[in-house]
Amino acid sequence: MRKIAIVGGGFSGILLAVHLIRRTDSPVELIIIDRQQQFCKGIAYNTYSKKHILNVIASRMSAFQDQPDHFLDWMESRVESDSLPRSILGNTFVPRYLYAEYLGDIWNDALQLASKKGIRLGILDSFVSDLTSVNGEINLHLENNEIINVDYCVLATGNRLPAQLPFDPDSIAKSGNYFPDPWNEDVVNSCLDARHIAIAGNGLTMVDTVLGLKEAGYKGVIFTISPNGYNLLPHRHIGVRYELNQEQLNKCKTLAEHLNFFNRHFRRLKKAGFTSEPLIEALRPFTQEIWMKLNEAEKVIFLEKLKSKWDVGRHRIPAHIHDQIQILRESKQFVPYKGVISNIKPSEKGIEIHIRHKHHNKILHVSKVINCTGPSSRINPDGDGLLSKCLKKGILTQDFQFLGIQTDVDTYNVINSEGLRNERLFTLGPTLKGELWESIAVNELRVQAEKLAVILVKRLDP
């Protein structure tokens, strides 16, 4: 019997397993490894607050591409839908804990099907600490020193912790006043008595953390710091569809041509009183294709000069959340700073944060620091995590901008340091950012999960 291991039980790992169970008729043992509290949730949906909501409206969160209303139908059957008319419910941002329950229900259906089909399932509450790939075999080393041997392995390891901030790791990190994992509930509970908190980052994770702190009754001041300052925009045109001329878009080959295309459409929308939101939504299905058309120099230009503008238009927050942050800002409980953190060190008053800005430098005095700079993509070859060890051994490589794992996007095979595809090792999800740029949201990952399942089923049943 062939064995397939999926490392990671978040959206990508679970949906891949669901499609494998649905499609295979071959004898197979499927092993999924993740910590129990993350299973069917991943980092994204294992949330500690009901105030943490999806950043995509309910009508666009189906786990299945061929059933676009799947999540909306599920939501409608829940008391939490408050019997809202479907047209409204579909345009709401549902709490993320409900999405975890949705994934749990999908998984329970898959479990029943697996048992009917005689598929062996192993759900391991563990973490993979190392991987060896020798003579066509994959060995996974678990944190309890157990080693499991499989025929195929899929890295569905998803979002990584934010990158390390610039400081001497021994001083602040060990003080208990620095929090490298913003998604952990303990962060909020450990910060409640602090008068001043600094949050590195001004994006969606920062918003979640601020909402979590306020919900838990935090009364002090929250400083936030990022190179572009606080510039999150509210959604303004939810559900507005903008039609693009696909033929014209396909004719664009270079970054400059795409930029002209974007600006031409944006000017039209602006004149009609719209933001870039409907245009960005209309472009989303094509962003992977556009990224793959760009050469390396164009990708660098995009990342250095255009990415931050794209991110502002792309990562919006619901208007009512935007209003809440605005109220905190007006009452001086939320104080955003624009600048780069150049150092963080202990001081008599707690922690000193040095902020560098082109016009003036500043030092902030706080008692706690939370790293909300977003999932990091660069893998440290000297780290002790699974991906670091694989990188060091040459089992995987990173793209030239360190955005993800080099992968053959047609087959999802990981490419090793000799430039060769590892026919037994696959990856999907946020690890494909270097290859595809947009490889983060449910509407991209659900497609990858299904395609990879088809590929694996062919391997099982040639």
Ligand SMILES: Cc1cc2nc3c(=O)[nH]c(=O)nc-3n(C[C@H](O)[C@H](O)[C@H](O)COP(=O)(O)OP(=O)(O)OC[C@H]3O[C@@H](n4cnc5c(N)ncnc54)[C@H](O)[C@@H]3O)c2cc1C
């Ligand atoms: C806070 C947050 C909110 C988001 N909200 C939305 C949203 O509203 N809509 C949307 O479309 N997208 C959202 N996203 C994007 C999100 O990336 C995807 O929706 C999706 O959840 C990613 O799933 P994943 O399984 O690839 O990764 P993850 O959710 O990160 O899951 C990866 C899993 O792999 C496990 N893992 C990692 N390493 C190992 C190892 N060595 N051994 C065993 N297990 C391991 C982790 O424990 C984790 O459970 C959000 C992302 C974040 C971080």
